[in-house]
Amino acid sequence: MTTDQTPPDTGTKPLRADARRNRARLLEVAEAVFTERGTGASTEEIAREAKVGIATVFRHFPTKEALWEAVLVRRLQRLAEEGRRLMTESGPAHAFFAFFDLVLDQSPVKNAFAAALADAGVDVRAATSEAGRALREVLVALLDGAQRAGVVRRDLEVPELTAILVGTCRMLEHLDGHPESAKRARAVVRDGMRAHPGSRGGRGRPHS
Amino acid sequence: MTTDQTPPDTGTKPLRADARRNRARLLEVAEAVFTERGTGASTEEIAREAKVGIATVFRHFPTKEALWEAVLVRRLQRLAEEGRRLMTESGPAHAFFAFFDLVLDQSPVKNAFAAALADAGVDVRAATSEAGRALREVLVALLDGAQRAGVVRRDLEVPELTAILVGTCRMLEHLDGHPESAKRARAVVRDGMRAHPGSRGGRGRPHS
DNA sequence: GACGATACGGATAGGCCACTCCGTTTGTCC
DNA sequence: GGACAAACGGAGTGGCCTATCCGTATCGTC
Numbered sequence: 001m002t003t004d005q006t007p008p009d010t011g012t013k014p015l016r017a018d019a020r021r022n023r024a025r026l027l028e029v030a031e032a033v034f035t036e037r038g039t040g041a042s043t044e045e046i047a048r049e050a051k052v053g054i055a056t057v058f059r060h061f062p063t064k065e066a067l068w069e070a071v072l073v074r075r076l077q078r079l080a081e082e083g084r085r086l087m088t089e090s091g092p093a094h095a096f097f098a099f100f101d102l103v104l105d106q107s108p109v110k111n112a113f114a115a116a117l118a119d120a121g122v123d124v125r126a127a128t129s130e131a132g133r134a135l136r137e138v139l140v141a142l143l144d145g146a147q148r149a150g151v152v153r154r155d156l157e158v159p160e161l162t163a164i165l166v167g168t169c170r171m172l173e174h175l176d177g178h179p180e181s182a183k184r185a186r187a188v189v190r191d192g193m194r195a196h197p198g199s200r201g202g203r204g205r206p207h208s
Numbered sequence: 209m210t211t212d213q214t215p216p217d218t219g220t221k222p223l224r225a226d227a228r229r230n231r232a233r234l235l236e237v238a239e240a241v242f243t244e245r246g247t248g249a250s251t252e253e254i255a256r257e258a259k260v261g262i263a264t265v266f267r268h269f270p271t272k273e274a275l276w277e278a279v280l281v282r283r284l285q286r287l288a289e290e291g292r293r294l295m296t297e298s299g300p301a302h303a304f305f306a307f308f309d310l311v312l313d314q315s316p317v318k319n320a321f322a323a324a325l326a327d328a329g330v331d332v333r334a335a336t337s338e339a340g341r342a343l344r345e346v347l348v349a350l351l352d353g354a355q356r357a358g359v360v361r362r363d364l365e366v367p368e369l370t371a372i373l374v375g376t377c378r379m380l381e382h383l384d385g386h387p388e389s390a391k392r393a394r395a396v397v398r399d400g401m402r403a404h405p406g407s408r409g410g411r412g413r414p415h416s
Numbered sequence: 417g418a419c420g421a422t423a424c425g426g427a428t429a430g431g432c433c434a435c436t437c438c439g440t441t442t443g444t445c446c
Numbered sequence: 447g448g449a450c451a452a453a454c455g456g457a458g459t460g461g462c463c464t465a466t467c468c469g470t471a472t473c474g475t476c
Binding site for chain 3: 271397
């Protein structure tokens, strides 16, 4: 909770108490609003929902895009954290799919997370790509562990893994309200990533 | 509302020659622009690119949303058509995956198509859901044929199939410029939909 | 509790965009 | 080829949205 997420270095002066609280609340609310209404949601709405003036929003985040970026970074950081936790708590064979499920469960709502991962992949800003890099490292470890354990097809690599997560998020978003279909869609992707039982340890799949 | 959209039926008065051409060109251009810049693209840009005044756009499509809807319907119609063609040209075992690839190849560019399918699934307007219904029928036939032929897992149903197409579009969009990764991501989904070689004809998968 | 610095809030500027009005052009039919 | 309706073009309008200015309130420190 504490986690003054903005890098604690950069010689930034200690923020005043209320400012600190407002900033945190803004990030919270912004994440919710962006998640619900998409990036097109107006800054005014976020301000209203966070019970601050618009000026306060722009004081903390010089631009709307900067706010979006900050929300993004927070998400990526949390995700990387949870990935690391899973790796130490479960064995490598389980951690990978646990993370897969966690990602998909975490954002049952809308597309914001997909956008987050998407942007991370494309490496937008410095901060974002910093957090994105951390997450990517976790993904590498998870994937490698699962492949060594023989539970994930060997030909899978990180770039497409990111895309698969993004795409599957979209699938589930689209199946919101149809839990049975969502379960099956998820199973399709999960099974597709699984090492083929027949081809023990070999390349991923016999043909195309 | 009545929706004087593309089909020359519904007793709509015969359009003047130039009007007809403009309308067609507008749809063409709008599809391209929406596909490239997203739904946020300005109507003015579409008008400019189509070499007509803005008023002409709004004369043919009373609202921006109506224009988007018309583009959508066109896409869905074309897709259903191609699905039907595939069904008669190839055997049922091949048609399903051929359609899968066709959908994914057809929109290598951006998200517009995904949005199309997505909206179709949720059934937005009357016209859209009409076209959407036609496409859904094709999907039913394709899926059923492939399942009878034993090449697609039995537990797959149409709702998640739509979502899978949408989500996979997004995957590939995200992997634009990385053809190898895109190929593997596509393989993951395709293999996930395939009937498991071990479980012959049975339910889709042993567990969760 | 008082003072300086820091942060806040609301009114507002400025830009973009969907949509309209009306004078002008173009197609169609005789 | 002429007349009438249909369609066109583009300037204009109103609304929304990002971003800023400045007077006011709050924090932190003595």
